[in-house]
Amino acid sequence: MATIRPITTRRSQALHRIRPGGGPDDRTRWQQRKSSMTREAILEAAVDSLVDTGYAGLSTNDVARRAGVSRGAMHHHFASRADLVEGLIEHVFYHRMRQFLDDFLARLKQAPTGEDPYRMAMELHWRSVQSREYGAFLRLAVAARSDEALAAIFTPAARLYDEIWLGEMHHAFPQWREAPELMRIANDVTQAVHAGLQINGATWGDARMAAVLERAAILVEDLAREARG
Amino acid sequence: MATIRPITTRRSQALHRIRPGGGPDDRTRWQQRKSSMTREAILEAAVDSLVDTGYAGLSTNDVARRAGVSRGAMHHHFASRADLVEGLIEHVFYHRMRQFLDDFLARLKQAPTGEDPYRMAMELHWRSVQSREYGAFLRLAVAARSDEALAAIFTPAARLYDEIWLGEMHHAFPQWREAPELMRIANDVTQAVHAGLQINGATWGDARMAAVLERAAILVEDLAREARG
DNA sequence: GAGATAACCGGCAACCCTGCCTGTTTTATT
DNA sequence: AATAAAACAGGCAGGGTTGCCGGTTATCTC
Numbered sequence: 001m002a003t004i005r006p007i008t009t010r011r012s013q014a015l016h017r018i019r020p021g022g023g024p025d026d027r028t029r030w031q032q033r034k035s036s037m038t039r040e041a042i043l044e045a046a047v048d049s050l051v052d053t054g055y056a057g058l059s060t061n062d063v064a065r066r067a068g069v070s071r072g073a074m075h076h077h078f079a080s081r082a083d084l085v086e087g088l089i090e091h092v093f094y095h096r097m098r099q100f101l102d103d104f105l106a107r108l109k110q111a112p113t114g115e116d117p118y119r120m121a122m123e124l125h126w127r128s129v130q131s132r133e134y135g136a137f138l139r140l141a142v143a144a145r146s147d148e149a150l151a152a153i154f155t156p157a158a159r160l161y162d163e164i165w166l167g168e169m170h171h172a173f174p175q176w177r178e179a180p181e182l183m184r185i186a187n188d189v190t191q192a193v194h195a196g197l198q199i200n201g202a203t204w205g206d207a208r209m210a211a212v213l214e215r216a217a218i219l220v221e222d223l224a225r226e227a228r229g
Numbered sequence: 230m231a232t233i234r235p236i237t238t239r240r241s242q243a244l245h246r247i248r249p250g251g252g253p254d255d256r257t258r259w260q261q262r263k264s265s266m267t268r269e270a271i272l273e274a275a276v277d278s279l280v281d282t283g284y285a286g287l288s289t290n291d292v293a294r295r296a297g298v299s300r301g302a303m304h305h306h307f308a309s310r311a312d313l314v315e316g317l318i319e320h321v322f323y324h325r326m327r328q329f330l331d332d333f334l335a336r337l338k339q340a341p342t343g344e345d346p347y348r349m350a351m352e353l354h355w356r357s358v359q360s361r362e363y364g365a366f367l368r369l370a371v372a373a374r375s376d377e378a379l380a381a382i383f384t385p386a387a388r389l390y391d392e393i394w395l396g397e398m399h400h401a402f403p404q405w406r407e408a409p410e411l412m413r414i415a416n417d418v419t420q421a422v423h424a425g426l427q428i429n430g431a432t433w434g435d436a437r438m439a440a441v442l443e444r445a446a447i448l449v450e451d452l453a454r455e456a457r458g
Numbered sequence: 459g460a461g462a463t464a465a466c467c468g469g470c471a472a473c474c475c476t477g478c479c480t481g482t483t484t485t486a487t488t
Numbered sequence: 489a490a491t492a493a494a495a496c497a498g499g500c501a502g503g504g505t506t507g508c509c510g511g512t513t514a515t516c517t518c
Contacts (some may be wrong), residue, residue, distance in 0.1 A: 035465065052375050056286025059505060072467040080507070135374065141428050142371050145364065146281050151431070158432040181440075188433060188441045192425025199370050199424045202380070203387040204417060211410070212417045219448055267495085288475055301497040309477070 039077050042067045043091040046084060051135040055143035055150070060084060086153055089140060093161045096133035100124060101168055108172060117173070118220050122190055126213065129194045138198060179227035186223045190216060268306050271296045272320040275313060280364040284372035284379070289313060315382055318369060322390045325362040329353060330397055337401060346402070347449050351419055355442065358423045367427060408456040415452045419445060 045067035050058050060081050064074035078084040103124050108117065128134060144154040169187055170176070176183035193216040201209050274296035279287050289310050293303035307313040332353050337346065357363060370387075373380040398416055399405070405412035422445040430438050 038465085054283050054285035054372055056283035058285075060507095061505060070467050071469095073465070075507080075509095076465060076467095081505090138371050138374075138428065141431075142367050143283055144431065145367075145427075155431055158429075162432055184437065185440050185444055188429075188437055189422070189444055191429060192441055193418070193421050194425070195428045196421025196424035198374075199367065199428075200387075200417075200420060202370075202373070202384055203391055208413065208417055211414050212421055215414055215418055215448065215452075219444065223444075289477095290475060299497045300499095302495070304477080305495060305497095310475090 035077075038067070038069060038073060039087075042069060042074060042077055042084075043087055045069075046088045047092060047132060047136045050088065050139050051132055055139050055147075058085070082149070085150065088136070089154055089157050092133050092136045092140065093157055096128060096131065096137060097161055097165060099131065099133070100128040103127075104168075104172065116221075118186075118224060119217055121172075122213075122217055122220060125190060126194055129198055134198070138195070175224070176227050182223050182227045186220045189219060189223075267296070267298060267302060268316075271298060271303065271306055271313075272316055274298075275317045276321060276361060276365045279317065279368050280361060284368050284376075287314070311378075314379065317365070318383055318386050321362050321365045321369065322386055325357060325360065325366060326390055326394060328360065328362070329357040332356075333397075333401065345450075347415075347453060348446055350401075351442075351446055351449060354419055355423055358427055363427070367424070404453070405456050411452050411456045415449045418448060418452075 042063060046058065046063045048066055049063045053059075053062065058081075060074055060078070061071065063084065064071050067074075078087060104121060107120060107124070111117065111120065140150070140154055141158070144151040166184060166187065169183065170180065173183060193212060197204075197209050197212060271292060275287065275292045277295055278292045282288075282291065287310075289303055289307070290300065292313065293300050296303075307316060333350060336349060336353070340346065340349065369379070369383055373383040395413060395416065398412060399409065402412060422441060426433075426438050426441060
């Protein structure tokens with residue numbers, strides 16, 4: 001049983017443990033450093049390509065073009081399209097989560113005493129679903145519904161990050177410790193509503209979106225009240 | 230201002246008004262009839278192709294193959310991929326809505342007095358988002374987020390059907406007449422949650438999905454209470 | 459400094475998709 | 489019955505994508 005330490009000293013260590021290989025901040029070997037930089041460039045371009053053209057439209061050619069990298073280099077880092085997709089999934093999950101958690105933990109640390117932490121978290125999550133990475137996530141999630149090969153990579157990754165995510169929430173909101181299932185519901189409802197709004201938002205317009213967001217916030221507050229007593 | 234008639238005599242006339250051209254049930258001219266039958270077959274195959282391969286992967290070739298139709302016939306009915314997409318969008322919206330409204334109005338008519346109509350409607354909607362047509366809708370909605378040409382066709386169609394949909398709900402639940410915006414929120418929350426669950430469901434599993442569905446149902450009942458007084 | 463190794467380059471063959479275009483068969487009109 | 493028109497068939501060129509492979513350059517190791 002892991003001891004629960006204050007979040008301010010943790011800075012989402014679970015995420016760091018997950019991250020494979022040394023990032024671009026490896027100073028000793030220039031070759032490896034440059035290599036991992038082009039790798040990152042390729043993955044960033046892959047996110048763009050995925051968001052622009054969709055999963056089926058994602059082509060190694062297009063990605064190499066966008067990244068300003070030769071097809072040879074592309075093939076060196078990712079031998080096949082499947083390899084690229086695998087790296088892409090990792091990349092998308094990691095960066096989206098990292099972005100949210102960094103923002104979240106930072107604001108939790110320096111929060112004004114009056115601020116409602118649930119509203120704050122929901123607002124940050126809402127911002128995170130508007131990111132490029134979430135666009136990529138949506139593409140992948142929808143494609144995985146009917147592509148078994150993709151699902152075989154995507155679903156386990158999604159489950160892993162979901163687990164880490166819930167763990168972080170658990171640490172961030174110790175008030176819910178007596179009712180973890182209520183917190184999980186609050187989390188799931190938030191994510192579901194935000195995902196749904198990303199799907200239907202363009203049709204409904206800002207006003208209707210805002211109304212739904214507000215109701216979701218109230219629901220989470222209700223759950224928090226329920227958890228306290 | 231249109232007079233409000235009992236739904237049982239209406240059977241979603243608005244939908245019939247929308248539907249372009251005579252369907253396959255045109256008995257006079259065999260040529261036209263057969264033509265519209267292959268057209269339907271093509272569109273059905275297009276739904277399959279869209280769900281299987283995604284919007285970018287949707288190819289006229291593949292659709293013709295699935296429909297068991299020559300490329301010539303394909304080209305005759307839909308001169309370009311864009312034409313096919315246009316027809317496909319119409320087809321998907323129409324059939325999904327038609328399916329839901331038919332089921333909904335039928336069950337409303339013969340509802341046992343004890344049945345909660347909101348739960349019933351939500352259950353039917355949940356079933357409808359599990360349909361093939363909703364899978365196609367998801368593909369299109371996600372693709373339209375970054376494809377302007379697609380969005381130019383998709384968004385107006387989505388708005389039109391949304392309007393008809395809300396109109397039908399309005400007729401079906403006259404109890405909300407005093408608070409139409411609350412009913413709209415109930416509708417939007419339901420659709421958003423169900424969409425979000427279609428995105429995240431594979432990751433979360435059935436138990437978590439059920440919990441979210443239950444909370445959404447409670448929220449809708451709260452809104453109904455609020456609307457009554 | 460020299461060999462080993464990793465990073466990168468761009469061409470080739472096979473395949474698929476699109477849009478167009480020329481025929482052929484089936485149905486409608488008169 | 490004859491002409492018009494709609495429905496359908498399938499080939500062709502142009503372009504894009506994939507996976508692979510031989511060659512080149514930069515970096516690491518000893």
